[in-house]
Amino acid sequence: MRVVVAGAGIGGLATALSLYAAGITDVTVYEAVEEIRPLGVGIDLLPHAVRELSELGLYDDVAEISVATAESVHHDRFGRRLRTEPRGLAAGYAWPQFSVHRGELQMLLLRGQLAWLGAESLRTGLRLSGYAQTADGVTVEFTDPAGNTVTDEADVLIAADGIDSAGRALMYPSEGPPTWHGRVLWRGVSPAPALLTGHTTIVAGDGDQRFVAHPLRAAEGERPALLNWLAERPHPGPPAQPGDWQRPAELDTILAHFADWEFDWLDVPTLIANADVAYEYPMVDRDPLPSWSDGRVTLLGDAAHATFPIGIDGASQAILDARVLAHELATHSDPIEALSRYEELRRPATTTLQQSNRAHGPGTLPHPTPTPGTGHDAKALNERASYSVTNNKTTTES
Template sequence: MKIVIAGAGIGGLVAALSLHQAGFRDIAVYERAAELRPLGVGINLLPHAVRELTELGLGDAVAELGVAPSRLSYFNRLGQLIWSEPRGLDAGYAWPQLSVHRGEFQLLLAAEVARRLGPEAIRTGHRLVSVEHGEHSERARFERPDGTAHEVEAELVVGADGIHSALRAQEHPDDGGPVWNGLILWRGTATIPTYLDGRTMIMAGDGEQKFVAYPLAGETAETGMTRVNFIAERRAPEGASELADWNVPIDPAPIVERFAEWRFDWLDVPATIAAADEILEYPMVDREPLPHWRAGSSTLLGDAAHAMYPNGSNGSSQAILDARTLAFHLAGAVRGLGSSAGAVETAAAVRAALDAYEADRRPATAALLAMTRQLGPERVMQLAYERAPEGFADIHDVIPEAELREIADAYKRAAGFHPAALTERASLTPASVEP
């Protein structure tokens, strides 16, 4: 069986590795970029995603890339603590939460794909244009940088081609583009004095303005200094139009000014922003949930299927769960075919597997997308702002502890990493099909 994956991002690469682990051997990943480079800034891989990476044999390698946060703490604009909870191993999970550089993680996955599937498994410089659905197979059409076309026939096509997915646009032409909520994000990395315990992920602010920071590594060679990833966020002025570009390098000075008053006893926010190596500007966007992902023997995965706001730090983790679930169902469907199965039987099995994958993942991600639009677990900061905009003496006079805990637990349940449920869930590593 030939499998084509459009997109060599995190979701597409984990899909390739998972399908290979399941016993599929004819897999090709097509990537529009001419080369894979370590672009981007930090991301968080939550315990449910780290479980999947561990079952792929990558847990230790990924852990070496970054740091495992000990806690997640929410503060208001004055730096007053609203809610704090342990994370990963410190919270009793069997798997850590890991903060890593997105580009370095992507290159690790790409190197592992090349090692396991062969050096030709990733074909760069190929932009997906369209997919033609045949009775028994799919025909994917790609465009090269010189404008020439390349077509490939496969029994399965996976559209992991991101928020501007060509396959999504083809199958849902009236869907519209990414939806902007009016917030602008400024992302960067900086080396700053170590704050709190050196392993805490912090979020401060509310729905109008927010600052997030977390370590990407332990203390540097310079004692007392830590390299962190940060996200500064603020609502755009009324009447502003959506940004035209997603990776605009900008001068930090105006951003520093917007956060000039955010100097806490434990963290100097404007100094952190000013220390950035580079700051990239993004609009905060998501996509509307879709009525279906499958068309013929093709399906969507990751941001192509369910791009969502970063509230909850879950986008990459959900793409990993997509990839693992897809491989699990495909292996189960194909395993029962036998070596004499013809094109009709194979196509039917593939489409049944895609429907099972979608039944597992589409409702779950749609619910999570809706929750992120209500700020997800970060809602505690907005509640504190609405109920006590000038601050508080005791947060439990403003938000009862039971309410704080339920907000945190509800998000974990929706996202699939509530501790008990994650531990009890069956493995997504399937028995291998016959190669």
């Protein structure tokens, strides 16, 4: 089976690795940018995603570039503690919750793809621009920055090309831009002293503004910790580019709204002012779709189910998509049946997650809660059967 993947983000790269582990080695990943660089800020990998990366043999590699989160501590606007919730192993999961820089995780997965599938498995500077179903496959068209087109033939096309997915636009040409929800997030990474226990995510604020922070790197000797942070508040008008996650933020603009957020345990203005990088993230998402697939073409990750960038689950859900899709392709002789089964297993869960994030409203932070079917139930996750897709063989283990 030949598979073409559009998009070399976390979802697309996890798909390539999962396909290889399932015995599907004729895989090419196409990426629109010409040079893949470790951009972005911090993300959280929830236990269900850590489990799937462990199945790929990547646990030690991911742990080396991450910090395990043990608790989430909620505070009011003045830094007074309200409640503490355990996370990861402390919450009863068999796998930790990791905080990691998105770019470092992406580069780790990229190195894995090049090592497992070879340099020829990656083509950059080519954006998905069209596809056509054939009697026994799909013809895929890509366009380079100069407007030249390149075509490829595949049994399956997987569009893992983000919230502004070209694959999704080809399936749903009248959908339009992402939905704007009236708030803005500023996200950054800053050197700072260790935050509380060093394994803590903090959430502080009220119904109007809030601030979230967690470590990406532990303090060691003279070297400070590296903290990922998020500042959120209402925004007076729609964003200029609703789906642009790499729009640089003006630190003075952020500081104007958080200048007096100085707590005994965290100096928020200093943390913002010392940012190595900071980006403006508009509060946008996509409506759930009635279907992800069109014949031999399907969507994955944000292309299928983009949700608010505050639910700490986007990357984790993309990894789950990748593992389930690879398993179904490896265990079905008919690719169309495999895509149907993948969608049957994953679309209801991600639709529930999208709706849950929206239901929490713009003034709250939707943390994962034990919800059967979404991968958040610790007992169910620890006891459920899992598969190890290697050489097209499926095994189960508790």
